[in-house]
Amino acid sequence: MSEMQDRHITEAFDRDLEAIQALIMKMGGMVEAAILDSAKALEERDExxxxxxxxxxxxxxxLEEQVNEECARVIALRGPVARDLRTILTVMKISANLERCGDYAKNLAKRTTVLVQMxxxxxxxxxxxxMAREVELMMKDALDxxxxxxAELAEDVRQRDAEVDQMYNALFREFLTHMMEDPRNITSCMHLHFIAKNIERMGDHVTAIAEQVIYLVTGVLPEDNRPKGDRTSFAAPGET
Amino acid sequence: MSEMQDRHITEAFDRDLEAIQALIMKMGGMVEAAILDSAKALEERDExxxxxxxxxxxxxxxLEEQVNEECARVIALRGPVARDLRTILTVMKISANLERCGDYAKNLAKRTTVLVQMxxxxxxxxxxxxMAREVELMMKDALDxxxxxxAELAEDVRQRDAEVDQMYNALFREFLTHMMEDPRNITSCMHLHFIAKNIERMGDHVTAIAEQVIYLVTGVLPEDNRPKGDRTSFAAPGET
Known part of the structure; x- marks a missing residue:
């Protein structure tokens, strides 16, 4: 292949990638809004x-489907290798993580519809x-x-997930206390607990996005050495 | 490109794909075992x-990392297009779903370590x-x-997810009852509830695998028309 052809392919690939990144940013904006709005709807009981x-x-x-289709098209058309291929595969992973966060926000909104009756x-x-605000800020930074x-900002996002985990652990204890104090709280606390857990999971997905960024920049996927996490599965709160 | 070269690339691609599929099968076997063993450990209180x-x-x-690396290598090396590319991308999605199921089984095992104290x-x-057995059978069929x-077997798997959802809904009601009857059950029921929810989520991931198979065979991702699902977010059991 001549140098000229080579350059044409690179330019075409860059254009394609920019278009896909624009989709990711749009998706990211919508997911951030979904996180904030679902938590707002819960607090303000806004059905x-x-x-x-x-x-x-x-x-x-x-949008996620569109990202997948575009990525497949670019791979087939431009035959990216090395770093370009890694970028495309990273983008697909990021959009999958965004989509999951959107699902969790949707689930939060569904439970809100139930909780306003209680x-x-x-x-x-x-x-x-x-907690939702914290996760939304992490997502904003991960996409930035x-x-x-x-990679440094991505590493920062990764570390901040521990704060979200702490918020979740505190809420878990709070809900147990409410349930034990008054059995009439049990049903709503079950739902609230799920909501808190789902936000904690969103934090994990944002962390996964940050790790993909680190991988993209450095070529190395970070080892799992950050302070973990949901400790409720190890010891019942109040018993630690 | 000559026909001869073409055939060589196709054969090489098929060999690569077979090697990756072998990894997927190994992963699938390990995840199936993890699902069954984690539920067995819970019932038999086997730490x-x-x-x-x-x-x-x-x-x-x-194994998931290995699948990802192999897929990236094959894309870079063979430049698959159309159906071959679809297959590779499908494989990556299947392995991501398997890995998630493995995580849920691990989480189940963690909570078992807590529950044996109670x-x-x-x-x-x-x-x-x-419920875990049902999901494991679905996974076996999805991989087959x-x-x-x-595609027919995959569609069958997809439909069976509704049964898992029903099992989950029944358990949710059961746990609420136990908690209301005796507050000393609250902590363990919170954990058990999480376990049940995580198995229900495994069912969703198995369904996602089945949908990928349908997409691979027919070229069309099935519409979301199967009977859904976790109804606890819509109405508190006992109040419907």
């Missing part, structure tokens, strides 16, 4: 907003919203890190 | 078996084990469907 979050998730799903549990929705190819 | 499940998960994770909750571990390129 209409919860309904919107559920409705918007369909668009997020469609007696609120003191302060819980506020704590959950704080991707666009800037900033 | 050593639970420890083994957690240990084995590292191997499953390594008073057992009547009959729950037995019901959970039945992949190897045989059998």
């Amino acid at each position: 209409e907003l919860a309904r919107q979050v559920r409705e918007n998730d369909k668009q997020i799903d469609r 007696q609120p549990v003191d302060g819980s929705a506020k704590s959950i919203r704080r 890190a991707y666009i800037q190819r900033d | 050593e078996l639970a420890r083994q499940v957690r240990e084995n998960d590292k191997q499953i994770d390594r 008073q057992p909750v009547d009959g729950s571990a037995k019901s959970i084990r039945r 469907a992949y190897i045989q390129r059998d």
